Amino acid sequence: MPTSSSKRRLAAGAALVVAALVTTTACGGGDGDDNSKGSSKGAGYDAAYNKIANASTKKGGTLKMVGKQDLDSADPQRAYYGMSWDFMRFYTRQLVTYAPKAGAGSTELVPDLATDNAKITDGGKTYTYTLRDGVTWEDGSPITSKDVKYGIERIWAKDTITGGPQYLQQNLDPKLEYKGPYKDKAKDKLGLKAIETPDDKTIVFKLPKPNGDFEQFLAMPSGSPVKQDKDTGAKYTQKPFSAGPYKFESYKANKKIVLVRNDKWSKASDPIRAALPDKIDVTISANLEENDKRLMEGDYDVDLNGTGMTQSGRVTAVQDHRDSVDNMRTSFVRYVALIHTAKPFDNVHCRKAVFYATDFAGLQQVRGGKLAGGDIANSTLPVSIKGHSDYDPYGVIERKGKPDAAKAKDELKQCGKPGGFSTKITARNNNPGEVDTAEALQEQLGKVGIKLEVDALDGAETSAITGSPKVVKARGYGMTMSGWGPDFPSGQGFGQPLWDSRFLADTGNYNESQIKDKKIDGLFDKAIAETDPEAAGKIYEELDKRILDQADWMPFIYEKNITWRGPRLTNVYMSDAYNGRYDYASLGVVK
Amino acid sequence: MVLVVLLATFTIFFMLPKWAGQDIAVLFAGKATGAEQLAGIRVKLGLDDPVLVQFWDFVKGIPMGRDYVNGNDVTHCAAPCFGYSFRTEAPVWDTLKDALPVTLALAAGACVLWLAAGVATGVLSALKRGTVWDRSAMTIALGGVSLPVFFTGMVAMGVFVHSLGWVKIADSLSTDDSIGTWLQTLILPWIVLAFLNAAMYARLTRATMLEILGEDYIRTARAKGLGEPAVITRHALRSAMTPILTVFGLDLGVLLGGAVLTESTFNLPGLGLAAVQAISNKDLPVILGVTLFAALAIAVANLVVDLLYAVIDPRVRLG
Numbered sequence: 001m002p003t004s005s006s007k008r009r010l011a012a013g014a015a016l017v018v019a020a021l022v023t024t025t026a027c028g029g030g031d032g033d034d035n036s037k038g039s040s041k042g043a044g045y046d047a048a049y050n051k052i053a054n055a056s057t058k059k060g061g062t063l064k065m066v067g068k069q070d071l072d073s074a075d076p077q078r079a080y081y082g083m084s085w086d087f088m089r090f091y092t093r094q095l096v097t098y099a100p101k102a103g104a105g106s107t108e109l110v111p112d113l114a115t116d117n118a119k120i121t122d123g124g125k126t127y128t129y130t131l132r133d134g135v136t137w138e139d140g141s142p143i144t145s146k147d148v149k150y151g152i153e154r155i156w157a158k159d160t161i162t163g164g165p166q167y168l169q170q171n172l173d174p175k176l177e178y179k180g181p182y183k184d185k186a187k188d189k190l191g192l193k194a195i196e197t198p199d200d201k202t203i204v205f206k207l208p209k210p211n212g213d214f215e216q217f218l219a220m221p222s223g224s225p226v227k228q229d230k231d232t233g234a235k236y237t238q239k240p241f242s243a244g245p246y247k248f249e250s251y252k253a254n255k256k257i258v259l260v261r262n263d264k265w266s267k268a269s270d271p272i273r274a275a276l277p278d279k280i281d282v283t284i285s286a287n288l289e290e291n292d293k294r295l296m297e298g299d300y301d302v303d304l305n306g307t308g309m310t311q312s313g314r315v316t317a318v319q320d321h322r323d324s325v326d327n328m329r330t331s332f333v334r335y336v337a338l339i340h341t342a343k344p345f346d347n348v349h350c351r352k353a354v355f356y357a358t359d360f361a362g363l364q365q366v367r368g369g370k371l372a373g374g375d376i377a378n379s380t381l382p383v384s385i386k387g388h389s390d391y392d393p394y395g396v397i398e399r400k401g402k403p404d405a406a407k408a409k410d411e412l413k414q415c416g417k418p419g420g421f422s423t424k425i426t427a428r429n430n431n432p433g434e435v436d437t438a439e440a441l442q443e444q445l446g447k448v449g450i451k452l453e454v455d456a457l458d459g460a461e462t463s464a465i466t467g468s469p470k471v472v473k474a475r476g477y478g479m480t481m482s483g484w485g486p487d488f489p490s491g492q493g494f495g496q497p498l499w500d501s502r503f504l505a506d507t508g509n510y511n512e513s514q515i516k517d518k519k520i521d522g523l524f525d526k527a528i529a530e531t532d533p534e535a536a537g538k539i540y541e542e543l544d545k546r547i548l549d550q551a552d553w554m555p556f557i558y559e560k561n562i563t564w565r566g567p568r569l570t571n572v573y574m575s576d577a578y579n580g581r582y583d584y585a586s587l588g589v590v591k
Numbered sequence: 592m593v594l595v596v597l598l599a600t601f602t603i604f605f606m607l608p609k610w611a612g613q614d615i616a617v618l619f620a621g622k623a624t625g626a627e628q629l630a631g632i633r634v635k636l637g638l639d640d641p642v643l644v645q646f647w648d649f650v651k652g653i654p655m656g657r658d659y660v661n662g663n664d665v666t667h668c669a670a671p672c673f674g675y676s677f678r679t680e681a682p683v684w685d686t687l688k689d690a691l692p693v694t695l696a697l698a699a700g701a702c703v704l705w706l707a708a709g710v711a712t713g714v715l716s717a718l719k720r721g722t723v724w725d726r727s728a729m730t731i732a733l734g735g736v737s738l739p740v741f742f743t744g745m746v747a748m749g750v751f752v753h754s755l756g757w758v759k760i761a762d763s764l765s766t767d768d769s770i771g772t773w774l775q776t777l778i779l780p781w782i783v784l785a786f787l788n789a790a791m792y793a794r795l796t797r798a799t800m801l802e803i804l805g806e807d808y809i810r811t812a813r814a815k816g817l818g819e820p821a822v823i824t825r826h827a828l829r830s831a832m833t834p835i836l837t838v839f840g841l842d843l844g845v846l847l848g849g850a851v852l853t854e855s856t857f858n859l860p861g862l863g864l865a866a867v868q869a870i871s872n873k874d875l876p877v878i879l880g881v882t883l884f885a886a887l888a889i890a891v892a893n894l895v896v897d898l899l900y901a902v903i904d905p906r907v908r909l910g
Contacts, residue, residue, distance in 0.1 A: 070868075073678070158628040159635070160664070162620040162677075176627075182664065234666075234680045252689075253679040254868045255763045255860050283762040285858040286867065289745065293753055 041567055042324030048565055048572045048582065049326050050103035054591060056276070056570035061589035063277040064566075066291050067304030070254045070284045075237035076221035077154045078163040082485070083305050085221050086578040089273060089585035090259055090280060091242040092224040095129050095148065095203070096215050100272050100586050102573035104384060107489040109215050112272055113143060113225070113243075117215065124210030124531050127218075131201045134269035137227055138242040138262045145203035146188070147225035149195045155222055156180035156192070160234050165487060167217040171207055182233065189228060212531045216488035244585075245275035257282040274571055276588030289313060292564070296321055301566030301589060306581035308561025314372055317564055324565050327371050330580035331382040331494075332485040332559035334367065334374070336441070337512035338552065341469065342423065342478040349415035351551035354479075355394040356408035357448045358441060361401030363556050366440045367433050372562055376401040377555035380495065380544050384576035386533055387491045387540025393548050408448045420449020423478030426466050430459035431483070438481050452479070467509045480512045483559065485579055491540030492528050499547060500524050513552050520546055594650070596886045601646050601879065618873050619677045635661035649674070673883070674876035676869075683880035686865055690849075690881075693764050694861035696773060697780055697853065698846040702839075704785035705792055710835065712789065713796020714828060717804060728793060735790025743783045744856035751779060763860055780857045784850060788842060792835060799831040806830075832903050840896030847892065848885020 047053035071084040076092045079085060089097065097112040099105055111117055113135050118127040135143040154161045155169050157180030169176070172194035181189040190197070196204040207214060217223060230241040239248050245267075246259035259280040267275065282304055285291050292313025294300055303309075308328070309317055317325050336354070344350040360376045367373030378397050381388040392398060412418055427438035435456045442452040455477070457465055465471050466480045486494035497503045497510040499520050504511045520543060527539035547553055561580075565572055570588035574580055616632040633639050636659060637648055648657065652672035659666040659675070668675060673683035712732070716725040751758045761768060761776045803809060804827055812822045849863030858864070862881050869877035 069871075158620060159631040159661070237680055252763070252765075253676075253681065254865070255765075285762065286855045286864055287858050290748060290856075290858065293748075297753065 042321065042565060043567075043572075045322045046326055047323075048102070049328065049574050052102055052571060052573045053565065054570040054572060056588050056591055057274070058570065058588060058590040059276050059278065061277050061568075062279040062281050063302075063587055063589050064300045065280065065282040065302050065304040065584075066285055066295065066300040067282065068284070068286060068288050068291065069305050071257075073163055073237045074240050074248075074251060074257075075161065075164075076224035076240065077151065077161050077226070078237060079221055080163055080165060082579045083581060086306070086575070086581050086584045087282075087304065088221045088224075089244065090246040091240060091244040091248065091262070092221050093135070093143070093243045093270070094221070094223045095218050097219050097272055098575065098577035098583075100274070100583060102575070104576050106575040106577040106583065107384060109219055110272065112270070113148070118205075120531055122206075124212065124529065125207045127205040127207070127214055129203050131203070132269050134266050135243070136264050136266070136269070137230075138247045138264050140264040141227070142200070143225050143227075143243055144200040145197040146190060146200065147227050148203050148223075149190055149192065149197050150181060150228050150231070151224050151226035152195065152222070153178070153181045153184070153190065153192050154226060154231070157182050157233075162234075164222050165217075165220055167220070167487070168222060171211050171214060171217060172205065174208060181228075181231075210529050210531070211492075212528055212533070212536055213488060213490050213492050216490060216493065220488065245270065245273050246280060249279075254284050256284065273585045274588060276571060276586075276590070292317070295564045295566065296324075298566065298568070301569050302582060302584075302587070303564060306563065306578075308372065308563055311368075311372075313564070314562040317562060318371070324567055326563045326565050326574060328561050328563045328574050328580040329375075329383065329576075330485065330559045330561065331384045331489070331576065332483050332579070333377060333380070333382050333555045334363075334437070334483045334557040334559060335377075335380075335481070336425070336554045336556065337480045337482070337498075338554060339472060339478055339480070339512065340514050340516070340552070341473060342476070344415055344417055344421050345423070345478050347415045348551055349411045350417060350421065352394070353408045353411035353415060353417075353448065354445065354450065355396070355551055355554055356404045356411060357445050357450060358554070358556065359401065359403045359444045360396050360556050362440055362444060363437055364401060366437045367557055371560065373433075374557040374560040377558050380499075380547050380553055380555050381491060381540060382486070382494065382558055384489055384580075385486060385491060385494050385540070386489075386537025387544055389541050389544060391541075391545050391548060393545075403444060403447075405448055412448065412450075417449075420451065422451040422453070424453045424455055424476055425479040425481055426455050426457050426462070426477055427481045428459035428462055429456040434481060434483075441481070463508045466512055467505070468507050469504070469509060469514055470506065472512075472514075482512070484510075489577055490533070491536065491543065492524065495540070495543070496524055496528075498553065499543075515547075515550075515552050517546070517550065517552075596890050597650060597883065598646060600883045600886050601649060602642075603882075615875060618875060631661050631664075635659045635664065635666070673880040676874050676877050678869075678872045678874045678877075683876050686877055687862070687880055687884055689765070690860060690862045690865045691884075692766055693859050694847060694849055694854070694863065696777055697784070697850060697859060697861060698843060700777055700781040701784040701788070701846070701850075702843060704781055705787075705789040706839065708785060709789035709792025710796050710828075712793040714800055714823065714831075716793065716797040717800035718823070720801065725797075729797070732790035732793045735786045736794070738787070740783055740787055740850075740852040741856045743786060744780070744853065747779050747783050748857070760857065763858070765860075776857075776859070780850075780853050780859060783856075784846075784853050792838075795835060795838060796831060799834055800827055803827045803830050829903055833900065836896055836899055836903065840892045841889070844889030844892030845885075847888035849881060 043053035071079060071087060072081045073079045076088055093113050095112060095114040096109045096117055099108040099110045109117060113131055114129040115132050118129055120127055131145055137143060152168055156178050160182060178192045184191040194206050225243060227241050239251060242262045245262055245265045247262040249258040249260045251257050261278055288310045289312055292309050296317060338345045338351045338354060340346055364373050364376055378392040379388045412420060425438050427434045429435050438454045442454055445452050499515050501516040501521055504514060523539055523543040527536045530536040568589045570591055571586045572582050575583040615638055616629045619632055620629060637645055654670055656670035657668045657672045668682055671684050675682055712728050716728045719725050752760055758779055759775050761772050764776055809822060809827055812826050849861055849866050851863035851867060854861045854863035855867055866881040
């Protein structure tokens with residue numbers, strides 16, 4: 001029998017355990033659209049959403065970033081993560097880049113190394129740029145047009161310069177005749193015929209056929225110059241040679257990046273980068289919850305990855321530090337692809353029945369509510385892409401996301417399946433909330449007789465499963481659930497892999513609906529040939545309507561997240577061009 | 592034995608993806624790479640060679656270094672060569688070399704703590720069987736065994752780092768940091784990891800000690816007039832150490848291969864965290880390097896334990 005003193009000890013021990021549990025679980029409580037006021041001294045809730053918070057031109061201090069994931073590569077020609085592209089503007093420059101403006105203004109392309117945007121001639125097939133005066137490398141030597149050409153040529157050396165986007169290669173040399181600078185027999189290693197450098201200041205791109213988004217490809221870090229005698233091939237990622245306002249002091253992959261001022265960079269030559277902090281210190285840390293806590297304690301200023309706070313972090317942040325939080329709108333769209341080759345989705349009415357039977361508001365709640373999940377989607381294109389419109393043929397926004405069972409049943413009748421049908425949907429189990437969302441959809445569609453079987457897949461394997469029409473058919477999938485963001489902010493950058501029949505591939509296919517619509521293909525061709533972004537946007541609007549009318553692909557959420565904005569940060573704003581992240585090149589830390 | 596461990600690890604982690612239809616060259620280069628470039632990568636990495644040739648090249652590279660050759664494109668990997676990271680292009684050995692001190696320090700500190708605390712608690716519990724001390728210790732031990740490291744780790748950080756501010760954890764650890772930084776950063780992981788393992792050792796020690804204390808030779812020792820401390824330490828505990836040492840050898844080996852959860856929770860850049868990052872980046876050479884090291888650590892730790900049996904138990908020597 002325990003004595004009274006031992007009872008007290010046991011009680012004290014139990015209290016300690018309970019206290020510890022409370023400490024932890026308090027962070028993991030519910031979520032939602034909380035509006036309680038916080039107590040931090042930030043610039044205000046959503047102060048950096050579509051506007052500049054803490055505008056300042058004061059220099060100095062260390063910008064401290066933390067991220068769970070390191071850059072996929074520090075080599076500009078090899079990186080493909082959006083956060084890497086955003087970060088790279090600290091030490092790379094391009095001929096053109098995204099405007100240092102908040103929100104939608106950021107998607108405007110402005111001259112960077114070049115004096116002006118491209119002079120486009122020859123029916124959209126020739127792009128000519130002149131380089132600015134005073135643009136230099138970190139050793140003080142001038143950046144020349146040949147450096148730009150050499151940097152771009154590295155994309156062709158895919159056996160060494162692995163990863164990275166292929167757009168420049170596909171548009172300049174679609175037949176892949178050039179073998180890359182490392183196998184180039186020319187003495188100067190500048191054998192790519194599609195790029196000419198008549199002098200050190202001029203660079204001319206000659207495309208076999210026009211592409212109105214060509215400048216978008218040049219704005220990616222893969223369009224950055226690389227100095228030939230500093231190119232260390234595959235090892236360039238360990239210490240890239242800087243053309244921007246900062247250079248590498250040290251880089252320990254998966255641990256730490258430290259950038260310091262490049263004293264050879266001149267502000268007069270660079271209208272884009274504010275270059276406010278003296279130093280940029282990035283810590284890669286595996287524990288997301290701990291990273292959030294340390295952000296809120298001021299140990300770090302901003303999350304490098306920019307994917308939003310964890311559930312526990314955002315609850316604390318929104319409740320206690322609301323002034324230091326932004327509800328960022330990313331360019332990601334959560335969607336369900338309705339596979340045309342899977343019966344009965346070959347019938348448009350059965351596809352429409354899914355649109356009417358879906359409780360979009362319910363799916364929004366499952367994904368974390370309006371703040372952490374996102375807004376209910378109507379258009380196939382995200383808000384940041386020209387071509388997005390309010391077109392809402394199924395009344396989703398009008399009904400505030402609620403389903404219309406009567407219309408769903410009517411569509412099922414027209415489809416010849418009045419009692420409903422059975423099909424399978426895939427969802428990725430490593431994507432937070434995706435399987436739960438698919439299961440919620442399963443329940444919703446079940447109410448009108450559409451019986452869904454949810455097949456949870458390992459996200460790493462999806463390209464071999466949902467990306468293979470053969471496997472999709474063999475497994476009997478009728479729908480796939482996933483998310484998609486653009487490589488560059490245009491209808492082509494977002495939608496061509498998803499909806500153009502010519503992008504249907506045997507493996508790694510993203511046209512998951514398996515749409516084969518000549519009208520859609522034609523609209524892509526027309527929009528891509530258009531060099532005026534506004535005119536191209538009108539065509540993409542038409543394309544969006546076509547996809548919705550045909551009920552080919554069902555968007556349900558425009559993704560949003562809760563992002564921590566450290567109170568020290570100045571000059572901070574959300575950039576649509578960087579998928580709803582802060583524009584890192586503009587940040588400062590001294591008010 | 593080492594060769595067998597090498598072959599098994601190499602087969603599982605390098606050849607299985609290939610046999611499962613995953614092209615290692617695509618893992619290296621990314622999906623958007625043309626067939627010609629992929630062929631070049633296969634030549635350079637030797638992926639088209641017979642399995643045994645690939646294995647021999649890999650094994651030979653450890654003591655002698657290795658050249659990866661594709662025409663004029665030659666990459667030299669100095670000994671000890673475990674290959675190059677697909678992601679960072681750095682030799683895998685550099686990753687292992689950087690991570691090893693962290694894992695060693697974590698393992699050493701935690702081992703000392705859990706052995707001392709676990710065995711002492713177990714012995715005391717056995718001696719005070721049925722008392723409040725015994726019951727409390729075993730209840731806490733049950734808690735320790737049941738609570739996962741990521742939970743106790745988060746609670747410990749919440750209390751001692753964020754609420755009380757007693758401990759300051761460094762962003763990262765390297766051999767350039769001071770001993771003070773290492774101690775500050777490792778103290779919580781040591782305690783958390785030790786808590787988990789000490790609990791198990793306490794229960795194991797208690798059970799073994801109770802069994803041994805009932806043996807005839809213990810009664811004989813007492814009957815001969817031997818003092819209780821000598822009976823406990825020289826006779827009972829020494830016998831009890833054999834099963835404890837067996838389990839300890841396995842645990843230490845696993846820990847040296849990387850305490851994945853502890854290192855991830857506390858962001859300690861050891862072998863466990865390196866493995867997690869390599870897996871998420873599909874960085875096969877690093878996964879292989881860490882796994883190989885972990886397998887070797889387990890084999891070596893067990894070998895050491897086998898040798899130690901002879902030290903603590905004369906019967907083994909005689910046999």
